[in-house]
Amino acid sequence: MPLSSEQLAEIDAQRAHTAPTRRVVSPGMESHLYRAHPVLDHGFVRVIDYMGDDAAICQAARVSYGTGTKSVQNDEGLIRYLMRHWHSTPFEMCELKLHVKLPVFVARQWIRHRTANVNEYSARYSILDREFYIPAPEHVAAQSAVNNQGRGEALQGEEAARVLEILKADSARCYDNYEAMIGQEGQQGLARELARMNLPANIYTQWYWKVDLHNLFHFLRLRADAHAQYEIRVYAETMCRLVADWVPFAYKAFEDYRLGAVNLSAQMVDSLRRMLAGEAVTQETSGLSAREWREFQDVIGR
Amino acid sequence: MPLSSEQLAEIDAQRAHTAPTRRVVSPGMESHLYRAHPVLDHGFVRVIDYMGDDAAICQAARVSYGTGTKSVQNDEGLIRYLMRHWHSTPFEMCELKLHVKLPVFVARQWIRHRTANVNEYSARYSILDREFYIPAPEHVAAQSAVNNQGRGEALQGEEAARVLEILKADSARCYDNYEAMIGQEGQQGLARELARMNLPANIYTQWYWKVDLHNLFHFLRLRADAHAQYEIRVYAETMCRLVADWVPFAYKAFEDYRLGAVNLSAQMVDSLRRMLAGEAVTQETSGLSAREWREFQDVIGR
Amino acid sequence: MPLSSEQLAEIDAQRAHTAPTRRVVSPGMESHLYRAHPVLDHGFVRVIDYMGDDAAICQAARVSYGTGTKSVQNDEGLIRYLMRHWHSTPFEMCELKLHVKLPVFVARQWIRHRTANVNEYSARYSILDREFYIPAPEHVAAQSAVNNQGRGEALQGEEAARVLEILKADSARCYDNYEAMIGQEGQQGLARELARMNLPANIYTQWYWKVDLHNLFHFLRLRADAHAQYEIRVYAETMCRLVADWVPFAYKAFEDYRLGAVNLSAQMVDSLRRMLAGEAVTQETSGLSAREWREFQDVIGR
Amino acid sequence: MPLSSEQLAEIDAQRAHTAPTRRVVSPGMESHLYRAHPVLDHGFVRVIDYMGDDAAICQAARVSYGTGTKSVQNDEGLIRYLMRHWHSTPFEMCELKLHVKLPVFVARQWIRHRTANVNEYSARYSILDREFYIPAPEHVAAQSAVNNQGRGEALQGEEAARVLEILKADSARCYDNYEAMIGQEGQQGLARELARMNLPANIYTQWYWKVDLHNLFHFLRLRADAHAQYEIRVYAETMCRLVADWVPFAYKAFEDYRLGAVNLSAQMVDSLRRMLAGEAVTQETSGLSAREWREFQDVIGR
Ligand SMILES: Cc1cc2nc3c(=O)[nH]c(=O)nc-3n(C[C@H](O)[C@H](O)[C@H](O)COP(=O)(O)OP(=O)(O)OC[C@H]3O[C@@H](n4cnc5c(N)ncnc54)[C@H](O)[C@@H]3O)c2cc1C
Ligand SMILES: Cc1cc2nc3c(=O)[nH]c(=O)nc-3n(C[C@H](O)[C@H](O)[C@H](O)COP(=O)(O)OP(=O)(O)OC[C@H]3O[C@@H](n4cnc5c(N)ncnc54)[C@H](O)[C@@H]3O)c2cc1C
Ligand SMILES: Cc1cc2nc3c(=O)[nH]c(=O)nc-3n(C[C@H](O)[C@H](O)[C@H](O)COP(=O)(O)OP(=O)(O)OC[C@H]3O[C@@H](n4cnc5c(N)ncnc54)[C@H](O)[C@@H]3O)c2cc1C
Ligand SMILES: Cc1cc2nc3c(=O)[nH]c(=O)nc-3n(C[C@H](O)[C@H](O)[C@H](O)COP(=O)(O)OP(=O)(O)OC[C@H]3O[C@@H](n4cnc5c(N)ncnc54)[C@H](O)[C@@H]3O)c2cc1C
Known part of the structure; x- marks a missing residue:
């Protein structure tokens, strides 16, 4: 159990308190605020704050005076277009702040993502808890x-x-x-x-971590991927669920155009076209190396 | 007058709408939200969104479970300590999003600050308005x-x-x-x-601009400074007033330790100590170049 | 003609001077150093300095004590693997410094790439030349x-x-x-x-611009692309040729996996597999929007 | 002894090889290239590559066609001026690449500096050596x-x-x-x-680390400082010596205006002026907090 009853009480107190704001509010994210989503045996991810929602992406892309929303459908189309064409700066207009507890060897991979803001618990100043990932x-x-x-x-x-x-x-x-x-x-x-x-390196540490949505997607693409180590992947997967509740259109576009998408090289596209035209392309005639051919076969499901 | 009546109506509509949130709220900033603060003849600065407040800086510095606030006095002391000792990452935990209308030659200076997120009105796609800075x-x-x-x-x-x-x-x-x-x-x-x-280059353009508080202070230090061109300085000064209402402790620390502060070189410190000990230090005996000596005299008010 | 005879003489003098170095040397890049490659009517791109070569990418990826080169073939394979799998940090180990002369409206697009180091000619300090892009x-x-x-x-x-x-x-x-x-x-x-x-905005300005190879590729992907405005694209194309001479393996991998590559969404991959299995997929049965379907048809050459 | 005889042989082979280049060469840095400077019991810092020298800073600041050097004295004055007035972008025009071996707990502090390029030895792929910092x-x-x-x-x-x-x-x-x-x-x-x-965390790891001179100075200011942990400070001090040989003017300016300099708040400047005018300022009459007053006394040597 990662949290003491005192900590749980502090979290409950924060969740109980609401105040009116003129800012855009994401109902999906409000429901998650401050709650500890458990990861691994002692870790967690907590949403501390967020800025923006799906509409805020469109508002910035359109440099609007008002909310910038045209119609819900129109907004979704724009978001998918931006994602598809690597127009990434409107996604930077949303921001997320997390409190994360994680093993040091996971933290060492995570911190390599430089486009975030971080404050880590100081082990020069404080004494670390007896909590290890097993x-x-x-x-x-x-x-x-x-x-x-x-x-x-x-x-x-x-x-x-x-x-x-x-x-x-x-x-x-x-x-x-x-x-x-x-x-x-x-x-x-x-x-x-x-x-x-x-x-x-299996001892737990914790930090506040804040990042914009574009760079968060970049993090999630690399760390929710099958090549990522299991122990960081479970954090990424937990975060994916939070993001899906926060900015559903953007998350769906991310899923379609990044997570579930494939990148085909010039030569692969060429082979593909020939195959669709009925040619029986082999590795030899494809111009691909053995390794590239294997990866290509995976993609096209052969 | 920078805004059309239609735009003013959109802004009023946004200001009229509030919703409850569990996030921290800065009353000072809520009062500014969406309003156009006029700058130069047709320009403005509008706050579109913000994340965090003074307490959020302390919360991150302490990696807290709850709000992280100890006492108001304690928080102010911590913020001043962080500013004084260049512990800048806790200030990165606050974020500000602006909508700015500004002449192109000002935009060309402004965009040099790379640690921000930007979406500019597209003059490939749209037609620019007939508005020039005179x-x-x-x-x-x-x-x-x-x-x-x-x-x-x-x-x-x-x-x-x-x-x-x-x-x-x-x-x-x-x-x-x-x-x-x-x-x-x-x-x-x-x-x-x-x-x-x-x-x-005196035509107006506009953009959404989002930045964290540490890099905003860095921007303000360089652009609210006497060396900055007047036309960007007035934007910086307007922003200073907004920030003072948003995070009053942090802004006061910034004023004391950056805006109004001076940086003395090793040689200047040496001269100073000798002067305080009663020695009549001259440029020749100071080891400072003529230019450095002049700047030093300015600092110590001679 | 972009350069005065005095400037040409300065360039020739720099080119004439060589000195021995222990650093890795790229013969392809040495031949370009300092020379002005003309772009548009008065612009140019000049290579001022570079760091690293193809082998340096491998050396860093392998964290080697020596040159890190195994065999030329092995190195090329590794570089292609890194590019294919978005392992971008080894490409950051090469660096390029350019002197560029370009119209202001091109400079305004270019400067949006924040991951570079820039020093621009100061029009507060100096008088601009009478040179306009027509x-x-x-x-x-x-x-x-x-x-x-x-x-x-x-x-x-x-x-x-x-x-x-x-x-x-x-x-x-x-x-x-x-x-x-x-x-x-x-x-x-x-x-x-x-x-x-x-x-x-068609007046020319100039700057020193320095960037690492990963972010240079990112720039080139966006700016040598058909969606980029012609006037910045010609700069990107000139730079592509320089990079091809500098790091030929990396450039080839970039061409194959970025410039000439395509990104297929999850739904597109699904359609593709069905088509390869002999199904006659239509927009309706594909799950793609009309716009996505059109882009998909382009990719597969239909 | 941190290096095997095989590794030493590889280093010697690299040092023995020189080739002509048209790029600027820093004789001070050439003498250090590839050599392992020992730090702590098993660590080291090795210069792998560098770009630029003192003159390159001036060349970029002046956006020159040629070498950009006016006179040696003139260059030094310009560099000191740039440093004094926080004109940091010309310092970004020099770049340094190091190979560093360091304990993991030091690496965890070091990696927090995000404005660098890093490739670390992979402990997912390889087996770490039995080397611990004692x-x-x-x-x-x-x-x-x-x-x-x-x-x-x-x-x-x-x-x-x-x-x-x-x-x-x-x-x-x-x-x-x-x-x-x-x-x-x-x-x-x-x-x-x-x-x-x-x-x-006292096991050694290693990485390639590349950074521009401005951000290197920022790193050195924070890590060669008395507040930094001894074990990272010794790395910073070793790097200071390398930089002093590479860009002597810039390093001297850094020493004078950063390392040995002090930052006085608005209130401290006020107290100082009053003291120089003969007033006996006390903490009470200074407007400084007890802590600030103590730090101020330290600065002025009382
Ligand atoms: C004595 C000492 C004690 C410390 N104690 C702690 C501690 O208890 N807890 C802790 O977490 N850290 C601690 N740190 C680390 C410190 O908070 C910084 O992370 C570290 O010093 C790197 O500094 P930096 O961010 O200025 O450097 P860099 O990351 O190199 O950044 C340089 C500048 O670039 C800009 N920048 C770079 N990346 C970004 C980005 N992603 N977003 C916005 N701006 C960016 C900023 O303007 C920044 O100032 C300590 C450091 C020191 C020296
Ligand atoms: C065809 C085309 C049309 C365009 N139209 C418009 C337009 O209408 N309006 C408009 O405003 N722009 C437009 N742009 C510019 C575009 O939005 C980007 O600003 C530009 O392409 C630079 O891309 P980048 O941000 O990926 O590059 P860089 O700034 O070099 O960044 C590379 C990566 O580094 C990271 N990064 C760097 N700096 C930061 C930071 N401060 N914060 C967070 N992450 C950072 C991000 O992961 C980023 O993807 C257009 C560009 C193209 C190519
Ligand atoms: C009075 C004045 C005069 C000026 N005159 C000129 C001039 O003549 N010519 C000219 O070209 N500019 C000029 N400038 C602009 C100046 O050089 C800077 O570009 C500008 O002030 C932005 O500062 P910055 O780089 O510190 O800010 P940011 O870009 O916001 O960066 C903040 C910090 O983040 C880090 N950082 C961010 N991005 C990168 C990156 N890509 N690589 C490495 N580190 C990064 C650095 O540590 C940097 O200090 C002038 C500015 C002022 C205020
Ligand atoms: C499966 C896997 C295996 C890995 N194996 C290794 C390994 O063996 N060794 C190893 O060292 N690392 C390894 N990594 C880490 C990897 O090299 C990256 O450091 C990490 O994935 C962060 O990616 P990033 O640099 O794109 O992200 P960020 O640092 O968030 O950067 C995003 C983008 O911003 C720009 N940017 C940000 N900061 C800078 C800067 N200072 N200078 C220039 N551009 C900048 C770049 O365009 C960058 O692509 C691995 C990662 C994965 C996912």
Whole structure:
């Protein structure tokens, strides 16, 4: 359970309070505000604030004096057009602020996205909590035999048990020693900024993270993708659901033109046209390398 | 008068509409929302949306579960500390969206600030309005004799009149010809993307502009400064007033530690200490160049 | 002719000078250094400096101690893989610095690319040259009837002549008045920062522009594209040729996976698979809107 | 010793190779190229490439056709002027590429600087080396009593010994277990992307890191500062020495106007002027808070 009862009370208090505003309001997002959406064993994603909605994308694209909405249908068409033609700046007109709790090794991947604003909990100033990510047994997977960067089947029986045992024991021991170094009866105590270096990468950290919708989509495309590591992908998937409730048209366009879309090279397009014209194109006659041909076959479902 | 009655009606309609929200609300900013604050002869700044307030800066700096506010006094102290020590990321947690109407030559300076999100009115797609910036007589100034990049005294009498005459006549003629090229009875009409190149840089354009508070302060520091050209400075000054109503603590800290502050070089600090110790430091004994010495004298009010 | 003989001599002097370096050298780029590649009637693109080559992309992707090159073939495969899978950070490891002379209305589009470093000639400090872009007759085109943002056929005969006449006359008159305002016998002279606002958008400006290869490709994809305005496209095309000589593998991958590639939505992929399976898919059965269906037909060459 | 003899041979081979170039060459930087400058117990900083020199800053500021250098003295004056007045874009015209080996907890601070290009060694793909940062005894320091974010005196005797013992033992055990999980005789082996989460934050990683000179100075100002953690400060200090050899004028200006400079608030300037006029200003009469007054006293050396 990621939150203490005190924290839950603070969240409830915030949710109970509403005030009138002249700004655009997204009902879908209001319902999520402040609530902790659990991810992994101790992590969460909480929406802290948002700016804009689907109409705000159109309003900016049209540089309008009023709300900028013409008709709901018209707005959806415009949003799909913008997405299809990589007109990304109107999507930058929406903004999202999250509070995220996540393991350090996930944070290390996440922070590589530079087009966001971040404030992380300071382990120079504060003491980290004793909370470590321990994968569920079905996620304790072997190194992939086909994909050098990924993982394959779940480990079985004794090997899986041994791994989980190690992770738990090392986390516990490292944390015990972290605490011991920071301070014990009658000792000065090691500086926190030093003591933390004894903590393994499955310890949890947390941050405030704020980003515009275009760069959020970019993040989600890369991190909700099958190539992304499972542990960051579950965060991305949780965020996808939040975004779908916030800006439904934009999210649908994103799903169609990014998440579920494919990019075909000039040579692939050429092969495709020839195939549609009835030619039996082979790798040899396609001009594609073996690897590219395989990826192409995947796309066209052969 | 920059706005048509139709546009004013759209703005009034937006202002009349409020809805409840769970997000933090800044009363100071709510009062400004959507209203056009006039700048120069046809320009304006309108607040379209905002995210966060003073407390949101502290909430992020503390990575809090709740509102993050301790006490008002405590918050102000933290904000001043963050500003003083260049801890800028908590200020990135507030965001502002404006609709701005401004002359093209001002837009060309403004757009150099890359840490913002922008959507500009398209002159490939649409026809620009016949609106040109003509300076008020007191702003028709001579090239500065002391500052190569700036302007000096206002021109007088006939010379000023001649300048204003030229600006008005050339604007009018160029716009007449712009219209004429775009289309006349029985002609095809030049593409708008080409016709616009006949328009001088005092024509007005408009855009949606969105930025976080840290980068907004950076913009204001450079553009509300005496070295900035008058015509962009008046926009910056209008924005300063809006920001002061939005995040009063942060704005006060900005005023004290950026706008009204000075940066002293290592050598200047050395001179200063010697002076305070009673030594009569001169340019020669200061180690400062003549120019640096002059700037130093200005700072210490000599 | 864009350059004075004095400027040409400065360029020749720079080209004549070589010095030994331990850095990686791109022979293709060395041959271009400092030379002005003419664009439009008075513009140019000059390579001032570059960092890295194809091998440097691989070296960074592999985080190598040495040159990081395995074999030429291996490197090319890796570069194509990185491009195909949007692994963009290794492409950021190459950098290009250009000196560009371009009309102001092109500069206004160009500067929207925020991921670059820019220093522009100051018209507050200096006096601009009397150089205006006047399109060649075949580029004096009508507003497009099908694409709201573009241009259609060239104007013919009298209408074209009239347009060219206007552009030339207004440029000349505005510049005469610019000069007149800046200073005449016995007058103070209007500040340059003000006088310049009388100049139309076809006047030339110049800047130093520096960017990494990933963001340069992003620029080229958007600006060498058919949707881009002709006058910026010719700059992009000139730059494409320079980049092809600098990093030939990366450029080829860019051509195949970006410039000549297509992005198919989830629904389009579905239609495609059905078509390849022999089904006669129509717009109605495809789930695509009329507009999307038309774009899809274009892609598959129907 | 951070490098294997094979790696040293690769570096020597690269250093031995020179080729002629037409680009500007910085002799100071050429002498450093590829060499590993040791930092901490196993870390290093290696210059992989650079673009530009002092003159290149001036060339861009002047938007020159040739080298842009007027006289050496003139160039230095311009560079100091640019630094003093926060004209930062000309400094963006120089670029530096480094290969850095550093502990993960340092990397986590470093990566927060978003205005750089990064490629990190992949621990999803590869196996990390058994190399951990163990502080020298004199750096095993207590939590600071005065500064909540910093460290105080070195721990003494037994307590220090105990800390070092823990760090060494936990590093070794965690690494043993990392290896054991990744693969043992007759087992499948845990995916690397999972196994790495058992590794503590003092393990070394490495990356290619590329940045422009303005943002490098920004990094150095924050990280060569007394408030920065010792372990990142030593990297910053090593980099300061490299930069001083690369762009001596710019570095000197940076030292004078940033590193050794102070920022005085509006109220501090006021107090200062009154003090210089002979008034005995106290905290009460200064308008400064107790904390601000203390910082002010530090600056003026009282
Ligand atoms: C002593 C010290 C203590 C610190 N303590 C903490 C802490 O407790 N918690 C914590 O989270 N961090 C902490 N930090 C990190 C700090 O908040 C910054 O993240 C870090 O110093 C990088 O600074 P920067 O953002 O100015 O640099 P860069 O990211 O290189 O940015 C430079 C400038 O570019 C612009 N910029 C770049 N990217 C963006 C973007 N995506 N959006 C908007 N503007 C952008 C901004 O103007 C920015 O100032 C600490 C840093 C120091 C030096
Ligand atoms: C055919 C065409 C028509 C256009 N029509 C219009 C128009 O009518 N109106 C109009 O305003 N513009 C128009 N544009 C400009 C367009 O909206 C973009 O501003 C321009 O193409 C630059 O693209 P970019 O933002 O992707 O590039 P860059 O600014 O180079 O950014 C590249 C990427 O970096 C990130 N990034 C960089 N800076 C920031 C930042 N400050 N905040 C967040 N993320 C950042 C984003 O992920 C971005 O995608 C048009 C462009 C084209 C090609
Ligand atoms: C009085 C005055 C005179 C000027 N004169 C000239 C002139 O003669 N010629 C001229 O060309 N300009 C001139 N400028 C413009 C000036 O050079 C800057 O372009 C402008 O002030 C924007 O500042 P910035 O780059 O700090 O802001 P932003 O672009 O908002 O950037 C803020 C910070 O973010 C980081 N950053 C953002 N984008 C990038 C990026 N793509 N790469 C690296 N870091 C990035 C940097 O750390 C930067 O400092 C002048 C400005 C002023 C105020
Ligand atoms: C499956 C997968 C595997 C990966 N493997 C590795 C690996 O082995 N090693 C590794 O180092 N990384 C790896 N990464 C991280 C990857 O290289 C990117 O750092 C990360 O995905 C962030 O992407 P981004 O740079 O596009 O996002 P952002 O940083 O959010 O940038 C978005 C866009 O903004 C612009 N931009 C933002 N900041 C800058 C800047 N400072 N300079 C120039 N342009 C800027 C660029 O156009 C950029 O594309 C991996 C990522 C994924 C998804």
